[in-house]
C-alpha cells in the first residue's frame with residue numbers, strides 16, 4: 354500500500370524524529386537521497402551541469418546540501434537564490450564544495466534543474482522571481498524537491514502557476530499532491546527517500562498489486578455459482594445497447610458466479626455472452642445505468658427495491674438520492690458536477706474535495722473517474738487508483754468499470770473494497786490491453802481474466 358500524509362502529519366513526525374537525531378541529520382538524509390536521484394538522472398556526473406533554484410526555507414536547504422554532494426562528485430553546480438535569505442548552512446556547504454551562487458542571467462545552460470523553491474511550506478502558485486528563473490528552462494529535465502513548487506500539497510489542487518517536474522524526490526512519506534490530480538500529473542516520477550518517520554494513518558492511500566491480490570475473491574472447494582455471488586445488470590437501452598454488452602462483458606469475467614441481465618438489449622447481450630441469464634431472479638448486487646438513457650430511472654428504482662449493494666453509473670446517477678443501502682456511484686467529472694450543482698471545472702480542479710463531498714452528502718462510495726481515479730468513502734477515507742493508462746480514456750470504459758465493480762460486490766467485497774479493487778483491476782486490464790498502444794473498451798473487458806491471473810499467480 355502506498356500511503357500519503359498531510360503536511361501537518363509530516364511536520365509532527367519530522368519533529369519527533371528530529372528530537373531523536375543530531376541537529377540537521379534529517380536534512381542530510383534528505384539531501385543525500387536527492388543527490389543520488391539527480392546523479393542517476395545525469396548519468397555521468399563529471400562535467401555535468403546542475404542549476405539549483407533555491408527558495409527561502411528548508412526546501413532550498415535540501416537543494417543546497419544536495420548540490421554540495423554533487424559538486425564534490427565533479428558536477429558543476431550553480432545556485433540562483435530566489436529570496437532575501439537562504440538556508441545558511443546549506444549555502445556554506447555548497448560554496449565549500451565548489452558550487453557557485455549566480456544571478457539567473459549569468460547561469461550556464463544546465464543538464465538538470467533542481468526545484469528547491471518551496472516544498473511543504475509553500476503556498477499555491479509561484480512568485481515572480483521563480484517564474485522568471487524558470488523561463489527558458491522548459492525543455493531541461495527538472496527534479497522537484499519534495500513537491501513541485503506551486504502545487505497545493507494537501508489537496509492536489511493547482512491554483513496558479515506551478516512547476517512541472519520530470520522527477521519528484523520526496524522525503525519520509527508521500528504527500529497527497531503526489532497521488533491526487535491535477536497536482537499528481539505535475540510530479541512526474543515520484544521517488545521516496547525514507548527518513549525513518551513514525552507516521553499515523555494516511556490521509557489517502559493507493560492499493561498496490563499485493564493489496565489487490567489479497568482482496569480479490571477466490572472460489573473454495575465447495576463453491577458453486579450461487580455461493581460465488583450473482584450480479585444483476587440493468588443497463589443499455591434502445592439508444593445504447595452496446596453499453597449493456599460492455600457492462601456484462603466485465604461482470605461475466607469470472608469474479609462472480611453468475612450474471613443476470615434485465616433490459617432492452619437482451620438479444621445483443623445473449624449473442625455476445627450466452628452464459629448471461631436473461632431472467633428475473635435473486636441477485637447479491639445490481640449494476641444500473643450504463644447506457645440506460647430514459648430507462649435508467651425505472652431501472653434504478655427496481656434495483657434499489659431489492660435492498661442489495663448497487664453500482665449506479667451514467668444515466669442513473671442523476672436519480673440517486675441520499676438514502677439507506679450500500680451504493681457505489683461511478684461518475685466522471687461532468688456527472689459529479691451535475692450531482693453537486695457545480696461547474697465541471699471545479700470538480701476537475703478540486704477532485705479530492707469533490708469526491709469527499711459527494712460521498713459524505715450521498716452517504717455512498719463515490720468513484721470519481723479520471724487519470725488517477727479517486728474512490729471516496731462517506732467517512733472521508735480515499736483510495737487513489739494509479740494502475741491506469743491514458744489510452745483508457747475511450748468510450749465504454751465506464752461501462753466496463755461498472756460491471757467490474759458489480760461483480761466484486763456480488764462476490765462479497767464491501768463497497769469501498771469492491772470499488773477500489775475494481776478500479777485498480779480496470780486500470781491494470783487497460784494497461785495489459787494497451788501494451789503501449791490504443792485499445793477499445795471491449796479489449797479492456799477481455800483483459801480482465803488475464804489481469805487477475807497475473808495478480809493471483
Ligand SMILES: NC(=O)C1=CN([C@@H]2O[C@H](COP(=O)(O)OP(=O)(O)OC[C@H]3O[C@@H](n4cnc5c(N)ncnc54)[C@H](O)[C@@H]3O)[C@@H](O)[C@H]2O)[C@H](O)CC1
Nearest residue numbers: 367379383410411412471472473474475476478480499524
Ligand atoms: N523539517 C525537516 O526536518 C525537514 C525538512 N525538509 C525540507 O523542508 C521543506 C519544508 O521547509 P519549510 O522551510 O518549512 O518551507 P519551504 O521551504 O517549503 O518554504 C519556505 C518558505 O517559502 C515561502 N513561500 C511560501 N510559498 C511560496 C511560494 N509560492 N513561492 C515562493 N516562496 C514561498 C514561505 O516564506 C515559506 O516559509 C520540505 O518540503 C523538505 O524539502 C527535509 O526534506 C526533511 C527534513
